[in-house]
């Protein structure tokens with residue numbers, strides 16, 4: 001399978017190039033970076049610490065799509081929307097890991113999935129997707145007396161907050177309670193906030209150093225507390241999941257899928 005990587009010089013992009021190289025039956029079809037990037041013209045494999053591939057990083061997205069069976073995209077929300085539109089036009093499968101998308105941007109990707117296979121997930125690790133399922137189950141079991149708070153920590157370079165994974169955990173908890181996350185989420189507390197309102201789902205965001213990704217869902221009641229935690233210590237887990245998802249798209253019907261579909265957890 002020929003797999004291309006959008007944003008192939010990024011933190012995730014380089015891991016993805018390594019993972020494609022290591023995967024049986026997969027070859028790198030090409031890699032992109034935006035106009036003005038100092039990496040244009042470099043070999044994406046060399047940049048990822050691998051033997052030369054003979055490919056050059058390009059801003060010609062259309063050419064890279066044409067060379068690929070599937071495209072993996074961990075870039076920025078605006079770029080991902082443009083890539084989803086191109087995937088719809090060309091019928092190329094797309095795996096989206098980008099987070100921080102607005103409701104409109106998510107709707108644009110959903111619309112593109114009417115014409116091609118798109119797998120989109122805020123976290124591609126097996127562990128976090130299991131945590132999504134567990135969070136929904138625990139939220140449904142414990143009920144409203146257990147206040148739900150979600151704490152996440154990431155490296156100092158991360159640009160969106162709360163993380164896509166934290167929001168995904170919030171959606172799973174809200175689903176377990178049979179409510180809509182947008183109606184109950186509390187992402188900012190500052191000053192005299194008054195007591196905590198029952199039923200809210202709170203988020204706390206920490207940023208610093210080189211933390212790959214830590215997430216904890218806390219269920220706090222009078223007298224006890226349940227905590228579900230996942231800690232990623234290597235971006236390889238996300239890259240492995242993304243390449244697994246790219247292979248999984250082969251032969252699927254158009255539609256919007258999640259990592260839960262890929263892992264059979266749905």
Ligand SMILES: NC(=O)C1=CN([C@@H]2O[C@H](COP(=O)(O)OP(=O)(O)OC[C@H]3O[C@@H](n4cnc5c(N)ncnc54)[C@H](OP(=O)(O)O)[C@@H]3O)[C@@H](O)[C@H]2O)C=CC1
Pocket residue numbers: 006007008009010011012013032033034037074075076079096097098099100121122123124125164238
């Ligand atoms: N779903 C998951 O499992 C995971 C998701 N993520 C998400 O993936 C995204 C990327 O994270 P990370 O790798 O750390 O970020 P980086 O900033 O390291 O990488 C993003 C790369 O994409 C490039 N890029 C931006 N716009 C375009 C474009 N139009 N065309 C081609 N390339 C482009 C950037 O170039 P430049 O720097 O020049 O702008 C950069 O090289 C984030 O949204 C993050 O939250 C991260 C890890 C796991």
Ligand SMILES: O=C(O)C1=N[C@H](C(=O)O)C[C@H](O)C1
Pocket residue numbers: 099122123154158162163164165166212213214
């Ligand atoms: O930006 C990151 O690094 C990560 N982003 C994803 C998110 O927003 O949840 C996934 C992972 O935690 C790393």
